[in-house]
């Protein structure tokens with residue numbers, strides 16, 4: 505069975521912008537696939553449609569996850585919440601609740617399995633507590649379990665977000681630029697851990713990335729988007745700079761230049777660092793907004 509099956513997916517935003525243009529895509533269970541494309545090519549829009557956060561155009565189309573349609577013909581399924589239990593969405597800006605401990609943040613992944621009365625008194629069953637501890641251990645941050653999430657580094661926060669995916673017992677991970685706000689060492693670590701979720705825990709992973717070299721290093725298969733169309737779907741190793749230039753023209757440089765994950769030596773200076781600082785600033789603004797939303801949700805668990 506395919507983990508993800510997409511047919512003829514189109515999305516036109518209110519401003520007339522066609523962000524997805526008849527996307528067909530199959531991802532088998534247990535695959536790890538990179539989604540690449542220049543800024544604005546539709547990566548986030550596609551991932552959001554796969555998770556059922558956004559409805560497509562009302563034309564014949566469907567998105568099916570593990571055999572269950574999450575949206576069809578422009579309508580998100582009524583069972584979206586139940587289908588989404590199998591899906592963990594990992595964001596560039598980590599999406600942890602800063603004022604809560606790492607333990608509670610990770611246990612949020614188990615919320616859908618915990619009875620309301622337990623949520624109200626903030627007590628998670630022992631089995632879930634043990635799963636949380638084991639997952640943090642697997643992601644290498646067990647030492648931080650009792651710390652507030654806001655005190656962790658970006659890389660540690662992202663590793664906690666991956667631990668939450670394990671606690672959720674998700675079968676599919678959709679990661680939207682999970683390393684865009686991280687330094688090279690943390691990026692390497694987080695990509696390695698995503699790979700471990702795939703190889704050691706059997707999760708299907710789709711990860712959007714800006715850099716082709718990282719896609720090549722960690723994902724056997726790459727899907728490339730341009731203006732909402734799939735322009736390449738095949739082995740990552742075949743995506744040579746020449747082919748990328750053919751597919752993207754001048755925009756190919758955006759995918760080829762930033763090799764920060766492999767070059768820690770120049771990490772503190774130069775244009776790459778400036779880009780990263782801008783990304784981190786942008787991410788910080790997002791975290792603020794996302795944390796407010798998540799805190800309202802999590803207050804049920806902690807009150």
Ligand SMILES: Nc1ncnc2c1ncn2[C@@H]1O[C@H](COP(=O)(O)OP(=O)(O)OP(=O)(O)O)[C@@H](O)[C@H]1O
Pocket residue numbers: 517518519521522523541542543544545546547548549550
């Ligand atoms: N809510 C929205 N309203 C209108 N247009 C949108 C909206 N979200 C995305 N778009 C447009 O859809 C296109 C695809 O955007 P998307 O965010 O999916 O690109 P992306 O590949 O994720 O880019 P980036 O690498 O910068 O994150 C862009 O042209 C964008 O401006």
Ligand SMILES: [Mg+2]
Pocket residue numbers: 547548549680681
């Ligand atoms: Mg994006």
